Amino acid sequence: MSAGSVAVVVTEDMGIPTWDLYELSIPCTVFGKPQPDLADPWYDLRLCGTGGGGQDGPPVEFGLALRTPYGLDDLVGADTVIVPSVPDPCVEDGRPLPQGLVSALRRAHDAGARMVSLCTGAFALAEAGLLDGRRATAHWMHTAQLAERYPKVRVDDSVLYVDDGDVLTSAGLTAGLDLCLHLVRRDLGAHVANQLARRMVVPAHRPGGQAQFIDLSVPAADDKGLGPVLDWARARLDQPLTVEDLAQRAVMSQRTFYRRLQAATGTTPLQWLLNQRLGLAQGLLESTDLPIEKIGELSGLGTANNLRHHFIKQVGVSPSDYRRAFPQAAPESSPAP
The missing domain is CATH 1.10.10.60 (Homeodomain-like)
Structure with missing residues (x-):
């Protein structure tokens, strides 16, 4: 069974705070490093910047920057699209999300992509209307804002992640890793997911229905x-x-x-x-x-x-x-x- 292509959104026009850098690193770690002994071919990972392909990448704290040849148009045609998070002003202050991003997410979904959000990435999927009538989650610190801003979304702040078939959402930080490993389990089976988790020195499987409020x-x-x-x-x-x-x-x-x-x-x-x-x-x-x-x-x-x-x-x-x-x-x- 083919692993397929994974397109990860990088919201470069507003910068990436350190908090969100962790969520960005999760899909890069899970899907970006080939694992030929587990599955060959592995996933084809692309980072897609909101500023367009070939740009000098978004500024990141501690002097880091990202550069990617892919833009939002490259979301269309990917098997899986992941929005790791959105900039804090879009969550805390209600600042509008880039319309180019919202439009690209709709087009990718219409083209048959599996849509995934980690933490506040759920705001982008909700803005695109992809969570209307669906059960979804985000980090518990932001679920009240998500529910208030998007009343058509059935927000559940008590779970690590929600698998609604072609649209999946997760809570923040390590819950994003749980969801990404869940995707590997869905795509390539339990053995591959368990071996990958072992290499990452993390639990092989935490069910999505597990509560967010746990002492790890x-x-x-x-x-x-x-x-x-x-x-x-x-x-x-x-x-x-x-x-x-x-x-x-x-x-x-x-x-x-x-x-x-x-x-x-x-x-x-x-x-x-x-x-x-x-x-x-x-x-x-x-x-x-x-x-x-x-x-x-x-x-x-x-x-x-x-x-x-x-x-x-x-x-x-x-x-x-x-x-x-x-x-x-x-x-x-x-x-x-």
Whole structure:
């Protein structure tokens, strides 16, 4: 399955504050560096400046500048268009967005592009009318302004990102990374997304419905921390595991373990186990020809019906449909992990 082309908007006419530079760096890191051992070809990334192609790039704090040969016209024809953020005056002061940008976003969407916003980039998609009647999100500091300015948008400030098919939006900062990895997972499968996340030293998958308001501090990785017990659990996903089992392994009370895991991952122990098992099932569906019943058993989800129930609820498609969507891996029967 082809990764496709990704066009990233750079709003160069108003400059890029340091805060937004992080959001710009995310798609560059995820989609811009070839990963031939994971997928070849990788994504074709272009930075498209609002000032037109071939211009000296926008000023960035700390003496940095960007230069790109691509302009807004190059958004049309891209498979995916990403708006990392918009300048602060457009959010805080209601300053109009460049009409050239708004028009280009509409044309790109009409041409069939998948439209994506990170953080305040949602304001640009909303201004183009692409979020009307849709559920969308942005950084929680700006969702009230987004809802007030664009009442046709169903703003949800409680999630990391929203996947509405051909239009996707994320909260700010690290939530943008979650959404970009989600796109890789959609395009190239769970195995590729998980390996890429591992190289970036970030969690492989945080579901979009996870709350924005979480403490992402990671416990110390000593013998009494969570790292060893989570690795232990991942190696035994095919076995019955309870919160009591994990807490005992971590030498903690169940209440302490629950609190520590939620602080570190933003999710409950049972939801963490479900996410890990679904991730294992995705990998097995992509890389083996094992029967659905066997994959349910190996992933710890039990029967084929139970696997199907959780897969449709969390992933959005049935296990069989998911397997058909990723035929690039040569089927190969595999022993139990």
